[in-house]
Amino acid sequence: MTRTKSDLIADRKRLLGPNVATFYDDPVHIVKGEGVWLWDADGRKYLDCYNNVPVVGHCNARVVDAIARQSATLNTHTRYLHDGILDYAEALTDTLDDSLNTALLTCTGSEANDVALRMAEAVTGKRGIIATDAxxxxxxxxxxxxxxxxxxxxxxxLDQYFRFVDAPDSYRNPDPDGTKFAAAVAEQIAAHEASGTGFAALVVCPYFLNEGFPNHPDGWLKPTAKVVRDAGGFLICDEVQSGFGRTGTHLWAHEKMGVVPDVLTLGKPMANGHPVGGLVTSAETMAAFRSGYRYFNTFGGNPVSSAAALAVLREIQERDLVENARVVGEHAQARLRDLMAKYDVIGDVRGSGLIFGAEMVTDRATKEPASAYTDRVINAMRQEGFILSKLGRHKNALKIRPPLVFSVDNADMLFDGLDTVLRDTPRE
Amino acid sequence: MTRTKSDLIADRKRLLGPNVATFYDDPVHIVKGEGVWLWDADGRKYLDCYNNVPVVGHCNARVVDAIARQSATLNTHTRYLHDGILDYAEALTDTLDDSLNTALLTCTGSEANDVALRMAEAVTGKRGIIATDAxxxxxxxxxxxxxxxxxxxxxxxLDQYFRFVDAPDSYRNPDPDGTKFAAAVAEQIAAHEASGTGFAALVVCPYFLNEGFPNHPDGWLKPTAKVVRDAGGFLICDEVQSGFGRTGTHLWAHEKMGVVPDVLTLGKPMANGHPVGGLVTSAETMAAFRSGYRYFNTFGGNPVSSAAALAVLREIQERDLVENARVVGEHAQARLRDLMAKYDVIGDVRGSGLIFGAEMVTDRATKEPASAYTDRVINAMRQEGFILSKLGRHKNALKIRPPLVFSVDNADMLFDGLDTVLRDTPRE
Structure with a gap:
C-alpha cells in the first residue's frame, strides 16, 4: 500500500517498536533508485552522496539481471554442488594475498565478524578482543x-572480553607514523594478558571509516600489525566499508595500510544490497575453525547471492571503478579545500577515493566541534536534494561516501549545493 | 564456469576448506529448479521431497517477479521510509495472536534467534537457556x-549458560500429554537457578522437526509453557522449520501445540530462499530490547527482501497451501503405512502435513535403529531421482519435507519409488 509520510512514521513505531532510527529531522520516503540518484514519493530527485551499499550504483543493470536470471533458474543451499559459490570464491581470493585463499560466505557482515572472532579464539586459544572506541x-x-x-x-x-583504544584522529591528535596507535594497542594487549583473558585479536577497519577516516600515509598500520603479531594475536580487518575499491588507490584498504590480515571480513557492498557477507582467511585458520564444527549457513553462498556478488566484483573490475574513485575523489577534495578557503567553519578536509569529508569546527584554533551546525547542514543539504551524513566521535564530520559510479559532474553538483548551504545556514 | 563433478568437489575443498558437507555419497550437481522439481547438470530430473526453503516451489513465478521488479526499482536500508517493510510486518503480525504485534527483520534465522535470546535476558535479567539435546x-x-x-x-x-533436556520421542519414550517433557524442563530450570545463572528461556521448535517430529496431540506444549511461565522465563518458539503452514493444520505450529510464544523466530522459507529471517514479539519485549540499544540490520527488511517475503506469505494464503499440506500429508502417511505393512524395517510412521517420515529399525520389538540401512535407502532414492534425507537422534528417520506445492501425484511417485528401493536395498 502507499502510506502518507505521517502514517509511515506512525506504522514504523507501531509495527517495528521504538528506537528504529531514520535519517534526518524530516525523514525521506525513497521509492526509486538508479545509479547515483534516488527519488522520493513526491517525485523529488536526490543525489546520493552517502550510500556505499549500492557500490556499483542503485539498481545496477548487470547486478539486477544476475539476480533476476539466477532467481528464475535455481536458488538453493550449498549442500548440493554448484559452480556459483566456487566461481565467486575464486574471483574474490584472486584479488587477495596468497595467504588469503579460503572463503566462508554468510548473509551479513555481522555474521562474518562473529565467525572471525571465533576463528581468532580457535587459533590463539584466547578470548581478549581489542577495537577502537568509535x-x-x-x-x-x-x-x-x-x-x-x-x-x-x-x-x-560477553563485555568482559572486549577492551578499547582511542580511535586515531589525524586532526586533533596526529600520529603520522602509527606508532602511538600501536603503543595504545600494546597497552590493551598487556591489560588483556594481565587480566588472565589473554589476547586473541585486534579488529579494525583499516581506513577507520566510522572513526572519521583520519588521514594517514600508506603503510600506517604496519607498527600496529607488528605489535599484534608479536603478541601472538590475530589482525582482523573489517573491510565492510573500506573494501571493494572505496579508497580509490587499492581494491582493499589493508593493502593501502601495508598489512595482510589474518581474517578479512566483508559485507554491505558485496552484492550491491542483496544480503551477502563473508570472510577470507588462510586454509590453516579455516581448518582450525571448521575442524570438529560443521558451520553451515542456509542462505550463505547460494546461487543467487553468488551470482549477485560476482556481478558486483566484475563490474568494479571491468569498469575500473577503483580508478574512478581515485579521480573523482581527488577532484572532490580539491573542491572541498576551495570551500575551506571560503568558510572557516571547515577545519579539516580529508579522505581517500570516494570516502571523504570535512570536519566542522566553531574555531580553527581550538578545533571545537561544530556538531549542531553539522546537523543543520546535513538537514539543509537533504532539503536541497543531496543525501549525505555525518560521523566521527563528535558527529561533526560530513561523511561523503557515494556509489563508486559517482562522477566529477556529480561532485561539482554536490559542492555547488554545499557552497549554497554553507552560505545560507546560520551558525547559531 | 562449468566444472566436472570431481572438479567441483576438489574446488570446494580448496576454496571453502574442510568439513563443508554435501548431501549423499555421490553429491548431486543441481543446476535448475521449478516447483517440486530439480535438474542436475546431466539433465537428470529429481523430485524434491526434502527442501523446505523453497516453500512455494522452486523459482516460484510470483516470488521471482517480486524480487526482479523490486531489485530494478529500489533496494536500500530501512533508515529511509518505505512501505515494503511495514506491509510485510502488518501482513505477518495479522496472522498471529494479538500479543505478537511487533517485528524485527534480519537476514537469517540465526540472527533472529541471537536477538531472541538477548530479549529473554533483557526482560528476565537472567541468562540460563534450555533446549533439547537433538x-x-x-x-x-x-x-x-x-x-x-x-x-x-x-x-x-557461552556454553556455561546452556542446559539440555532429552528430545521428546513418541516412538521410544511416549509422553502423550507432555507432562514428562515439562518435568524435564522444570528439572533444568531448577538446575539453572541452583547454579546461580537463573532461568531466561526455553527455545524449542514446537513441532520438534530436527528431533524427528514426534507424534503429539494438539496442545502438547501446554504443560511445558506453564512450567516456563511459572518460573518467570520466556518461551521462544523457533518456527524456522515448522512455520508457514508446514504442519498442514495451522499456519504456525505453536498454535497446534496450544501455546503463544513470547518470541516467535522465523527464517528459511520466509522468502523462498532469498535471505530473510526475523522475529515477532510483544511491544513490551521489543521495547525492553531496543531501549538504549539501536539494533540495526543493514539488509534486514530492505524493499527487495520485504517484497519477496510478502509474495511468499500471499502465495501461501491465496493458494491455501496449508490445506494442500494437510490433504497431501494425509495421503502420504496412508501410503507410508501401506509400506509399513509390507516392510518390517519400517518401525513407525509419523508427521503432520508436509513434514512426515518413517523410522527404520532392525527389529520392531527392540526398536534398534537401522541407521546404516536408512543411509543406504537415502542414497538409493537419490539414484532413483528422489531427493530426501534422514534425521533424528539415531539418523534413522526418513525426513520428507517437500515444498508446500507438493501434490498427491508427487506423493504417489515418491512412494512407488520408495517401494522399489525398499524391495531392492539389501538389509545387510
Missing amino acids: TYHGNTALVSQLSKSNVPTVGFG | TYHGNTALVSQLSKSNVPTVGFG
Whole structure:
C-alpha cells in the first residue's frame, strides 16, 4: 500500500517498536533508485552522496539481471554442488594475498565478524578482543560488544572480553607514523594478558571509516600489525566499508595500510544490497575453525547471492571503478579545500577515493566541534536534494561516501549545493 | 564456469576448506529448479521431497517477479521510509495472536534467534537457556551453543549458560500429554537457578522437526509453557522449520501445540530462499530490547527482501497451501503405512502435513535403529531421482519435507519409488 509520510512514521513505531532510527529531522520516503540518484514519493530527485551499499550504483543493470536470471533458474543451499559459490570464491581470493585463499560466505557482515572472532579464539586459544572506541562491527550478541557507543544493554556477559583504544584522529591528535596507535594497542594487549583473558585479536577497519577516516600515509598500520603479531594475536580487518575499491588507490584498504590480515571480513557492498557477507582467511585458520564444527549457513553462498556478488566484483573490475574513485575523489577534495578557503567553519578536509569529508569546527584554533551546525547542514543539504551524513566521535564530520559510479559532474553538483548551504545556514 | 563433478568437489575443498558437507555419497550437481522439481547438470530430473526453503516451489513465478521488479526499482536500508517493510510486518503480525504485534527483520534465522535470546535476558535479567539435546537453532557464537550435537569448539565461554533436556520421542519414550517433557524442563530450570545463572528461556521448535517430529496431540506444549511461565522465563518458539503452514493444520505450529510464544523466530522459507529471517514479539519485549540499544540490520527488511517475503506469505494464503499440506500429508502417511505393512524395517510412521517420515529399525520389538540401512535407502532414492534425507537422534528417520506445492501425484511417485528401493536395498 502507499502510506502518507505521517502514517509511515506512525506504522514504523507501531509495527517495528521504538528506537528504529531514520535519517534526518524530516525523514525521506525513497521509492526509486538508479545509479547515483534516488527519488522520493513526491517525485523529488536526490543525489546520493552517502550510500556505499549500492557500490556499483542503485539498481545496477548487470547486478539486477544476475539476480533476476539466477532467481528464475535455481536458488538453493550449498549442500548440493554448484559452480556459483566456487566461481565467486575464486574471483574474490584472486584479488587477495596468497595467504588469503579460503572463503566462508554468510548473509551479513555481522555474521562474518562473529565467525572471525571465533576463528581468532580457535587459533590463539584466547578470548581478549581489542577495537577502537568509535567503531561498529555488527549486531550479533558477540560482535555488538565491539561498538562502545551502542552496546546492547544485555549480552550474556560477553563485555568482559572486549577492551578499547582511542580511535586515531589525524586532526586533533596526529600520529603520522602509527606508532602511538600501536603503543595504545600494546597497552590493551598487556591489560588483556594481565587480566588472565589473554589476547586473541585486534579488529579494525583499516581506513577507520566510522572513526572519521583520519588521514594517514600508506603503510600506517604496519607498527600496529607488528605489535599484534608479536603478541601472538590475530589482525582482523573489517573491510565492510573500506573494501571493494572505496579508497580509490587499492581494491582493499589493508593493502593501502601495508598489512595482510589474518581474517578479512566483508559485507554491505558485496552484492550491491542483496544480503551477502563473508570472510577470507588462510586454509590453516579455516581448518582450525571448521575442524570438529560443521558451520553451515542456509542462505550463505547460494546461487543467487553468488551470482549477485560476482556481478558486483566484475563490474568494479571491468569498469575500473577503483580508478574512478581515485579521480573523482581527488577532484572532490580539491573542491572541498576551495570551500575551506571560503568558510572557516571547515577545519579539516580529508579522505581517500570516494570516502571523504570535512570536519566542522566553531574555531580553527581550538578545533571545537561544530556538531549542531553539522546537523543543520546535513538537514539543509537533504532539503536541497543531496543525501549525505555525518560521523566521527563528535558527529561533526560530513561523511561523503557515494556509489563508486559517482562522477566529477556529480561532485561539482554536490559542492555547488554545499557552497549554497554553507552560505545560507546560520551558525547559531 | 562449468566444472566436472570431481572438479567441483576438489574446488570446494580448496576454496571453502574442510568439513563443508554435501548431501549423499555421490553429491548431486543441481543446476535448475521449478516447483517440486530439480535438474542436475546431466539433465537428470529429481523430485524434491526434502527442501523446505523453497516453500512455494522452486523459482516460484510470483516470488521471482517480486524480487526482479523490486531489485530494478529500489533496494536500500530501512533508515529511509518505505512501505515494503511495514506491509510485510502488518501482513505477518495479522496472522498471529494479538500479543505478537511487533517485528524485527534480519537476514537469517540465526540472527533472529541471537536477538531472541538477548530479549529473554533483557526482560528476565537472567541468562540460563534450555533446549533439547537433538536440535539446531543457528550458527552465531551465541545460538550455536543451542546445538548439542554440533557446538563450535570455541565460543567465548557461552556454553556455561546452556542446559539440555532429552528430545521428546513418541516412538521410544511416549509422553502423550507432555507432562514428562515439562518435568524435564522444570528439572533444568531448577538446575539453572541452583547454579546461580537463573532461568531466561526455553527455545524449542514446537513441532520438534530436527528431533524427528514426534507424534503429539494438539496442545502438547501446554504443560511445558506453564512450567516456563511459572518460573518467570520466556518461551521462544523457533518456527524456522515448522512455520508457514508446514504442519498442514495451522499456519504456525505453536498454535497446534496450544501455546503463544513470547518470541516467535522465523527464517528459511520466509522468502523462498532469498535471505530473510526475523522475529515477532510483544511491544513490551521489543521495547525492553531496543531501549538504549539501536539494533540495526543493514539488509534486514530492505524493499527487495520485504517484497519477496510478502509474495511468499500471499502465495501461501491465496493458494491455501496449508490445506494442500494437510490433504497431501494425509495421503502420504496412508501410503507410508501401506509400506509399513509390507516392510518390517519400517518401525513407525509419523508427521503432520508436509513434514512426515518413517523410522527404520532392525527389529520392531527392540526398536534398534537401522541407521546404516536408512543411509543406504537415502542414497538409493537419490539414484532413483528422489531427493530426501534422514534425521533424528539415531539418523534413522526418513525426513520428507517437500515444498508446500507438493501434490498427491508427487506423493504417489515418491512412494512407488520408495517401494522399489525398499524391495531392492539389501538389509545387510
